[in-house]
Amino acid sequence: MSLPASIPVVNPAEETIQIGPLGIRFLLTGGEANESVAMFELTVPGRERLQAPAHSHDHYEETIYGIEGTITFTVNGEPIHIGPGQALCIPRGAVHRFDNFAENKAKALCVISPAAIGPEYFREVAEVAKASAGGPPDKARLMEIMKRHGLTPAPPTAVSERAAVLSFGCRCTVRIATFDK
Numbered sequence: 001m002s003l004p005a006s007i008p009v010v011n012p013a014e015e016t017i018q019i020g021p022l023g024i025r026f027l028l029t030g031g032e033a034n035e036s037v038a039m040f041e042l043t044v045p046g047r048e049r050l051q052a053p054a055h056s057h058d059h060y061e062e063t064i065y066g067i068e069g070t071i072t073f074t075v076n077g078e079p080i081h082i083g084p085g086q087a088l089c090i091p092r093g094a095v096h097r098f099d100n101f102a103e104n105k106a107k108a109l110c111v112i113s114p115a116a117i118g119p120e121y122f123r124e125v126a127e128v129a130k131a132s133a134g135g136p137p138d139k140a141r142l143m144e145i146m147k148r149h150g151l152t153p154a155p156p157t158a159v160s161e162r163a164a165v166l167s168f169g170c171r172c173t174v175r176i177a178t179f180d181k
Contacts, residue, residue, distance in 0.1 A: 017122045019129050021045045024122045030115025038115035042108050044071055044100040051137070052125070054097040054154040055146060060116040062090045069106030073098045082108065095154045121149040 017024045023043035030038050046069075054074070064073065066082040073080045073088060075096045082088050090096050100106045124145045128137045143153055 015119075016043075017119060017126050019122060019126045020051065021048050022050075024119075026119050027109075029118045031118075033115060035115045036113065038112040038118055040110050040112075040119075041067075042071075042110050044069075044098070044106045044108075046100055046103045046105055049099045050097050051129075052097070052142065052146075054095050055151045056093050056095045056154065057116070057151050058092050059150050060112050060114055061092055062096075063111040063113070064088045064090070065109040065111070067107040067109055069100065069104050070102050071098050071100055071106045071108055116150050121145065121151075124149075 015025070021044075024040050025043075026038065026040045028037065028039040030036070064071070064082055064087065066084045066086045068084060070081050070083045073082060073090070073096055075088075075090055075094050077095075080088055125142065128141050128145065132138065146153055
């Protein structure tokens with residue numbers, strides 16, 4: 001079976017989807033790549049924590065390539081710092097989230113393979129965030145959108161994690177785990 005012919009497109013998305021302070025700009029969607037891959041640029045301002053819950057996806061891998069600054073991905077409970085020139089593949093089923101604990105903005109290239117998610121997901125989430133008018137977004141609506149687009153929100157765990165950045169003349173990250181009773 002042959003794949004349909006397509007016309008190559010350079011940076012098809014002129015829009016940057018804003019979800020609060022996060023910026024997402026698709027460089028390649030599944031439609032331009034026979035659904036084999038999607039690629040977007042993620043911009044995270046300094047000191048920004050991801051408001052969405054940790055999640056996993058069972059139908060695709062997500063590979064992150066650091067472009068600028070450092071983003072800390074927590075994958076299956078382990079923090080992994082991704083800086084310029086570093087790459088991380090988050091396998092299917094791995095529970096993950098990200099935060100920017102540094103002062104400066106961070107930028108990463110995110111590759112989804114196969115292209116099971118696209119700009120539609122981020123546009124829907126952006127609408128829910130805008131509707132909250134700066135308050136907490138409608139959690140039930142976010143969960144419904146996540147599930148419909150193949151993301152599985154992580155269940156609450158017995159371990160609460162906090163991360164703090166302490167200054168001792170250098171930037172150090174300390175992970176503190178406390179057990180809920």
